[in-house]
Amino acid sequence: MSILERDFYARPTITVARELLGKKLVRQTGGAELSGVIIETEAYCGSEDSACHAHRGKTPRNAVMFGKPGVAYVYFTYGMHYMLNLVTEEEGNPCAVLVRALLPLSGRSEMQARRKKHGKELANGPAKLCQALAIDKSLNGWDLTLGQRLWVENHLRAAARDIISAPRIGIDYACEKDRQARWRFLIH
DNA sequence: AGCACGATCTGA
DNA sequence: CAGATCGTGCTA
Numbered sequence: 001m002s003i004l005e006r007d008f009y010a011r012p013t014i015t016v017a018r019e020l021l022g023k024k025l026v027r028q029t030g031g032a033e034l035s036g037v038i039i040e041t042e043a044y045c046g047s048e049d050s051a052c053h054a055h056r057g058k059t060p061r062n063a064v065m066f067g068k069p070g071v072a073y074v075y076f077t078y079g080m081h082y083m084l085n086l087v088t089e090e091e092g093n094p095c096a097v098l099v100r101a102l103l104p105l106s107g108r109s110e111m112q113a114r115r116k117k118h119g120k121e122l123a124n125g126p127a128k129l130c131q132a133l134a135i136d137k138s139l140n141g142w143d144l145t146l147g148q149r150l151w152v153e154n155h156l157r158a159a160a161r162d163i164i165s166a167p168r169i170g171i172d173y174a175c176e177k178d179r180q181a182r183w184r185f186l187i188h
Numbered sequence: 189a190g191c192a193c194g195a196t197c198t199g200a
Numbered sequence: 201c202a203g204a205t206c207g208t209g210c211t212a
Contacts, residue, residue: 189211190212191209191210192209192210192211193209194206194208196204198204199202199203200201200202200203
């Protein structure tokens, strides 16, 4: 196994969002190791992107995005859900990749147990993914290069022809050009 | 201090 | 399609 280092994240957000497809996300908690292959991501590209939380400047919530790449940005929304993002680009450029879906590898039953509703799908959707992997605000700002609690490993590399791009989900408030940007990436 | 709304999910 | 459910940021 090889853990992704900071230089992997310190690159253009769209590149990182595409290359994260096929990588292995690992969560270590309470003795259990939960992991899965990343199969869906979205790029949020800094202050110029009206869909990005950092669009209106730095606030206590989004401060982590303005810091080092390779750090988790976890936030709470809809009064009940957590979202996992991985900070990208150089420090001070507030960009991140939202991790939207996983194909579970290890810890399937633990993930199932953590999900309040026991549907067949465990980690297809950013909120379900966080629920399955026990990701909450305590991981906001966590350094993914430490190889503890939460990290990403090399696994597979998705071929370009197997990647579908599409408009991002749930950003109706963004301006026309950013709503149309095909910055959601899925493995075919 | 008050308020509108959200990078969602579920079940009817 | 409405409801759950509350932190956040904007307005005043």
